[in-house]
Amino acid sequence: VPHVAGKGCWSVQNLVSAISQSDAGRRALVPYFQSIIQTLLITSERPDAEVGLKMECYEAMNEILRSSTEENHPTVGQLIPHVLQKLSATLVGQEQMSSDMREKQADAQALLCGTLQVIIQVLGAASQETKEQTLFAHADSLMHAFLSVFSCRSSTVHEEAMLAVGALAYAVGENFIKYMDAFIPYVKLGLENHEEHQVCAVTVGVVGDICRALDDKIEPYCEPIVYLLLRDLGSEKLHRSVKPPILSCFGDLALATGASFEKFLSYVVGMLQSAMQLSANTNPDDEEMVDYNNELRNGIFEAYAGILQGLKLESMDASKLNGIREHVPFVVDFIEAVSKDPNCDSTVTRSMVGVLGDIAKCVRGVGPVFAQKPFWNQFLSECASSPDDALRRDAAWARDNIQKRMNEDR
Known part of the structure; x- marks a missing residue:
């Protein structure tokens, strides 16, 4: 039946989840x-297996795949051609299918792409030898x-396939x-x-995965991506939840x-300024907006962190550096305001500390800004007394950079 x-699949899934802790x-x-x-x-391929049972089979299978050890990785690798064969079969003859049948095929494709994503993630974390023998051999x-x-x-299928591609990019790296x-x-689509x-949100995340995989090899593809991300930020149709990750993606x-x-800097910084203004004007009494505002702030700070670390500002000539330096007071003012907001969450706090340290480390001539804005001293002292070890380390690092910059810029 x-x-x-x-129900058996559900039991297997929960049992494996509990045991594999x-x-x-x-x-x-x-x-x-x-x-x-x-x-x-075998159960997923029963003649009477409808979409519901297939889904339960694959969800249970994904759970046990996630629990695999190095000893199981060859078996995981052997699944790739099997799942690919199943996926290929769903792509044949779709033009002649009824809309109901196409919908069922789409559900099957989403399940199979989801399982391939899990397989890729599992093998991507395996030893280099195992990766080469399993994942790399099937990457094409x-x-x-x-x-x-x-x-x-x-x-739905686009989303699942995009997530799987992101996992593949992360696993195979610059290849x-x-x-x-x-x-x-x-x-682009x-x-x-x-x-x-x-x-759109998943695609933004995959762009980040590709950045980490390709590093500077992504540069030839940057222009259309940046253009579309900027357009997304300006769109009133796009759901607001996608916009903070877009800011992070710039980073x-x-x-x-x-x-x-550097050629995109003026456009991106303009968008970041607009985002800071939006954040500053958010109603602090609206609980839903408080959560969104923290996401927005984190996106802003992650963007700045990537820009400050990525642009190699220490070696940038003075004329180009001026554009960044002129913007620093606005960023520091924003950090000061956010640091005093009781609704600011721990993730944002950590991001702010990082950006303060990055500004001090990377931007020559900003010592006077910190001298004029002494709030950072108390803020970093509070962070230094946090029970969070990572935050304490970051606060000490930021303080050292600020003090060093202030001494150098006297």
């Missing part, structure tokens, strides 16, 4: 790993399949460059998709491309 089988639990699962996977695959086939899925234009020419049109904002791009990002 499919209903009973579904410890290393000992993961090791205990090793002897049963392959047989559980095989049973779930995986990317080809994801590109085929994108052409289906289903938003992902060979897929960029084929992939960039779908990045995702960033232009204001109506289905989840797709990823700046960090990856370094000095090449």
